[in-house]
Amino acid sequence: MMMRSSKAKFVVYVLGILLLTLGISLTIKSDLGTSPFDAVLVGLSINVGLTVGSWEIIIAFILIGCNSILKRQHPEVLGLLTAFITGIGIDMWLFLLHHLITPELWYSKVVCFGIGLVVIGLGTATYLHTNFAPIPVDRLTLIIQELTRTNIFFSRTFIYLVFLIMAMILNGPIGVGTLLTVCLGGLILNYFMPFTEKVLDRILKHSWTIPHNDKEKNI
Numbered sequence: 185m186m187m188r189s190s191k192a193k194f195v196v197y198v199l200g201i202l203l204l205t206l207g208i209s210l211t212i213k214s215d216l217g218t219s220p221f222d223a224v225l226v227g228l229s230i231n232v233g234l235t236v237g238s239w240e241i242i243i244a245f246i247l248i249g250c251n252s253i254l255k256r257q258h259p260e261v262l263g264l265l266t267a268f269i270t271g272i273g274i275d276m277w278l279f280l281l282h283h284l285i286t287p288e289l290w291y292s293k294v295v296c297f298g299i300g301l302v303v304i305g306l307g308t309a310t311y312l313h314t315n316f317a318p319i320p321v322d323r324l325t326l327i328i329q330e331l332t333r334t335n336i337f338f339s340r341t342f343i344y345l346v347f348l349i350m351a352m353i354l355n356g357p358i359g360v361g362t363l364l365t366v367c368l369g370g371l372i373l374n375y376f377m378p379f380t381e382k383v384l385d386r387i388l389k390h391s392w393t394i395p396h397n398d399k400e401k402n403i
Contacts, residue, residue: 193314196384200311203303205273210300213285214293217359219369220347221321227356237271247320254327262317270319297361305372309380336377340370
């Protein structure tokens with residue numbers, strides 16, 4: 185039963201990562217500006233080289249060290265696995281969407297960005313709920329929330345502001361979408377967290393009760 189529950193959690197975890205990376209790719213394709221963190225990744229990719237996904241993994245490695253210092257505990261190595269999957273997911277979605285979605289008119293860009301921003305919030309809330317291995321930047325969000333004893337909206341916005349400054353230095357894709365992400369990203373995540381918790385708890389509980397009921401029938 186525990187194995188069945190773990191498998192269900194892993195499926196939810198992967199689904200959340202796929203949604204998150206799809207949302208990130210949509211904001212990049214909208215050409216209205218990405219989140220400050222993603223703007224840093226794109227800026228590094230343009231100025232230094234390597235893919236956006238590769239920089240996701242490199243920055244994650246650095247953040248794991250920072251998180252370890254803040255929490256005064258051993259580095260959360262599993263976070264690097266999540267960052268690796270996320271990096272591959274971003275590059276995969278950007279490749280698949282390259283010819284499928286090329287918004288040119290302003291309203292199509294707005295729609296593309298808006299959908300991406302919502303999907304990012306939903307995907308992040310989904311995979312965070314499994315508590316499997318958060319992306320280091322998302323773990324940092326939770327750490328700051330705990331240290332400051334505030335909510336996710338505050339901690340997420342604070343982190344976005346820090347990366348916004350870094351993105352400006354690197355000439356990353358900053359635009360109106362970046363500002364909207366700073367203002368709304370934490371709010372959207374804060375909205376989806378209790379929603380996904382309620383839905384996913386019901387799904388995971390259902391995945392546990394099915395084999396339990398089957399066992400009772402066999403008895």
